[in-house]
Amino acid sequence: MQPKRFASSGPQPRTRNQLIAWVREHCPLSSHLEAELLDAIEAVFTRHEKLWEESKREAIQALSRGFSDKMARVRTELSAKDATISSISHYFEALVADLTDLSHRDPKTRLMNLDHFFEQLESFLALEQRGRWCAVGLVDITGFKLYNDALGHAVGDRIIARVAHLLREQVRSSDVIAREGHSACANELHARFGGDEFCFMIRDLAEYGQAYTIGDRFREAVEQYDWTMEDSRLAQAVRVDVGVVCLWLGRVAQRHSIARRLSID
Incomplete structure (x- = not known):
């Protein structure tokens, strides 16, 4: 049996605070699991922001040197990074579904507890x-x-x-x-x-x-x-x-x- 997925409703979260609020609203977890999940989200956003800043610096350097080919590559990277936020909610939705499924099952037989x-x-x-x-x-x-x-x-x-x-x-x-x-x-x-x-x-x-x-x-x-x-x-x-x-x-x-x-x- 496939793990049950939580159905998303409303607009996709686009910011850190929106995603945290989305997780707390849609993912009923113990305080320990919620803390681990929010720490993981923070790490992803921190990495994303670092990559974003690096990409912007590369864009400025490429523009100043007139490297049009490098600018095209940077634009592609920025578009991919911009899509990261919307995919984070789907990733953690699947993660929470798996954790919830595990908590509902007998570990030896995989039947419901x-x-x-x-x-x-x-x-x-x-x-x-x-x-x-x-x-x-x-x-x-x-x-x-x-x-x-x-x-x-x-x-x-x-x-x-x-x-x-x-x-x-x-x-x-x-x-x-x-x-x-x-x-x-x-x-x-x-x-x-x-x-x-x-x-x-x-x-x-x-x-x-x-x-x-x-x-x-x-x-x-x-x-x-x-x-x-x-x-x-x-x-x-x-x-x-x-x-x-x-x-x-x-x-x-x-x-x-x-x-x-x-x-x-």
Whole structure:
């Protein structure tokens, strides 16, 4: 998945103060990250101003000596430097998007962390008005502690990473079974619940039985995977338990009970 980019609005910042104000308005960061970002901006502007002054001096010297060819080169350089300011905001916009994405993800699996998953879940349940089915599921690796104890934590980590990959691959909100009209970025709702547990949400279902079809497909994909590719000692298939709660979004009263029904609030 590609990092979400912040949408620019209004005129592009053209000065140091305008860019700093733009960053503070559009990039919600901790005070530590904001300070690092503003320091980087200051360094870029200082370098830009130095290059600008050097270019002006070169222009004056070229004019005084009548070097028309050098003047043409200087004009090209000045035009390129003038475009630097407008590109700075795009660069830092991408940087902040990457930092924000990292803060929302579990470092081992690259799935959402649980806090961000619940933020997305609560927002969806609060805003969604259409009458339709959605599903929230909880996944647990069967007997995971035995793998850790017998084969070591390195193998356990590979099992967790592979199950996370299969979860992303098999449980998709843009599924042909799960009809969804939103953007691909908004659809990705898989999270690491903690340890060897995961959770997911399927946003748009024609009927609740489709959630169980998708859950079974994921469970079978885990069992059918060749686990010896992760470690030769995994001769028997790793298995997962999958629990799914379905919710009809037309019933507003049910929206606040979905987390309790999963026993994860």
